Amino acid sequence: MSTPVRSIEDLGAEFEKYFTQLSEQRYNQTAGLSYDKNLMNSVSETLVGLSSEFLSSYEEPRAFYLDSIDTIAKARKLPLSLEIYEKRMSLISTKDFHFNEKPVNWGSWRQFNALSSSPSDRQRVFNDFVTKIQELAPLIIKRFNISRQVYSLYDSSPLEAYLEKEFLTYEKLIDLIFSLGDGARKPFLVAAEHFAPEILDKDTFEYYDDFYVARGRVYSPLNDFFERKNPLKVVENVLNQWGFEKEFAQIKVDNENRDKKSPSAFCFGVKIPTDVRVVYKPVSPFSDFVSVFHEFGHAIHGSSGNPEDPYWKRYLVPMSVAETFSIFLESLLANPLFLQQELELSEKITQEILDRRHFLNLFFLVFYSANAIMKLEFWKRNYSTEQASARFQELTKRFFWEIPGDYWLLHHIMPDYDLYSPSYLLASIRVTEWISQMIDEYGTEFWKNKQAGAVFRDLATTRGEFDLSVWDMDPKPFLEEQSVFSFL
Numbered sequence: 200m201s202t203p204v205r206s207i208e209d210l211g212a213e214f215e216k217y218f219t220q221l222s223e224q225r226y227n228q229t230a231g232l233s234y235d236k237n238l239m240n241s242v243s244e245t246l247v248g249l250s251s252e253f254l255s256s257y258e259e260p261r262a263f264y265l266d267s268i269d270t271i272a273k274a275r276k277l278p279l280s281l282e283i284y285e286k287r288m289s290l291i292s293t294k295d296f297h298f299n300e301k302p303v304n305w306g307s308w309r310q311f312n313a314l315s316s317s318p319s320d321r322q323r324v325f326n327d328f329v330t331k332i333q334e335l336a337p338l339i340i341k342r343f344n345i346s347r348q349v350y351s352l353y354d355s356s357p358l359e360a361y362l363e364k365e366f367l368t369y370e371k372l373i374d375l376i377f378s379l380g381d382g383a384r385k386p387f388l389v390a391a392e393h394f395a396p397e398i399l400d401k402d403t404f405e406y407y408d409d410f411y412v413a414r415g416r417v418y419s420p421l422n423d424f425f426e427r428k429n430p431l432k433v434v435e436n437v438l439n440q441w442g443f444e445k446e447f448a449q450i451k452v453d454n455e456n457r458d459k460k461s462p463s464a465f466c467f468g469v470k471i472p473t474d475v476r477v478v479y480k481p482v483s484p485f486s487d488f489v490s491v492f493h494e495f496g497h498a499i500h501g502s503s504g505n506p507e508d509p510y511w512k513r514y515l516v517p518m519s520v521a522e523t524f525s526i527f528l529e530s531l532l533a534n535p536l537f538l539q540q541e542l543e544l545s546e547k548i549t550q551e552i553l554d555r556r557h558f559l560n561l562f563f564l565v566f567y568s569a570n571a572i573m574k575l576e577f578w579k580r581n582y583s584t585e586q587a588s589a590r591f592q593e594l595t596k597r598f599f600w601e602i603p604g605d606y607w608l609l610h611h612i613m614p615d616y617d618l619y620s621p622s623y624l625l626a627s628i629r630v631t632e633w634i635s636q637m638i639d640e641y642g643t644e645f646w647k648n649k650q651a652g653a654v655f656r657d658l659a660t661t662r663g664e665f666d667l668s669v670w671d672m673d674p675k676p677f678l679e680e681q682s683v684f685s686f687l
């Protein structure tokens with residue numbers, strides 16, 4: 200180890216300065232606004248310098264150490280990331296079908312699927328996009344290989360770093376996900392058979408009816424009840440009851456329709472805790488509620504950061520921890536009491552929502568189990584594109600039904616992140632545990648309880664020091680809860 204030149208605090212402060220600039224540009228890019236590539240490149244290089252300085256002087260805090268490796272990997276991947284981003288938007292597009300009078304592209308595909316009443320049109324777009332994305336596969340794999348190379352310079356790998364941050368071993372994580380995917384299969388297939396005729400304009404689900412088709416369509420009968428309700432108003436109410444008035448007022452929201460805007464809602468903590476932004480595209484009234492609740496969970500988590508805390512504690516949060524806060528807030532929309540009281544819905548409608556939420560959660564479980572296992576094995580076994588796609592296809596068949604293996608390349612997370620998918624599953628299990636604690640301590644209407652809000656805030660403020668060791672992580676309660684349907 201060489202003699203430290205700068206203190207960790209000083210390095211952290213420099214990191215934050217440049218990280219914030221890069222975030223702003225990445226935000227613009229994801230939101231479909233114009234962004235400055237030259238600035239992204241130069242800021243990335245500065246961050247590489249700071250990361251190298253940290254890595255040559257310090258081994259602790261571990262989160263900062265691992266993030267420095269990741270920062271170098273991200274900078275080395277940046278030219279390819281920009282190329283993939285631009286090619287994907289122009290390549291994954293079809294003039295045969297339109298949405299908002301523009302050709303359906305990677306960004307508007309889900310909106311098109313939510314509205315199109317022709318299964319054969321949806322099938323044609325799916326086939327077209329799955330074929331076209333193959334052209335980008337070599338670039339996507341090349342980008343993963345850069346991560347692999349950079350991590351290996353520090354005797355690590357994206358997989359090892361992920362497991363360390365999430366406080367898990369490979370075996371424990373793989374076992375956990377297999378038990379979720381296998382456990383969800385049967386109830387999911389029963390529910391899919393029940394909902395298919397209503398939501399697909401045909402009798403059964405097929406390979407091209409993906410999770411996002413179901414998510415964009417399954418709530419349509421409920422749209423009447425949500426059309427005139429404003430998700431932002433409802434989420435504001437809840438957060439006010441919990442004492443987050445000040446944080447809510449600071450969060451910026453963008454719900455405009457823009458051509459190049461990401462198909463998926465997202466939240467960016469550009470500067471923690473003062474500049475947090477929520478972005479979504481209207482898809483359908485109820486699913487917009489789900490997106491808004493989910494992203495506001497992230498946003499409140501970000502706004503709860505303590506400005507006095509060092510950079511790494513405020514910014515470097517394990518992914519499953521980030522998703523814990525978003526899934527917690529989102530889960531209120533599957534809480535019958537909440538739906539009846541806060542949204543003034545009847546018992547019958549509440550039951551409809553619950554059945555549909557459970558169906559989607561099971562779909563999410565089987566789909567993300569396939570995603571997560573493929574990705575974990577990808578790093579462990581050094582898969583080629585062909586092996587990755589073949590394994591993904593095999594896993595979809597095991598957990599639900601077989602879909603073309605290259606589909607994973609079209610996803611908004613799988614090709615873009617080294618490893619993220621397991622985080623949603625881990626967070627869902629943790630949230631079930633957390634909610635039952637909340638109910639035990641603050642009663643069934645815990646979202647009205649100021650003390651419960653204070654507990655939420657305390658946990659949110661821990662950010663990078665969230666204690667992962669205190670949770671049971673038993674998948675059974677979550678699986679059982681999601682497998683309940685009124686029509687069975």
Ligand SMILES: [Zn+2]
Binds near residue numbers: 521525
């Ligand atoms: Zn999220």
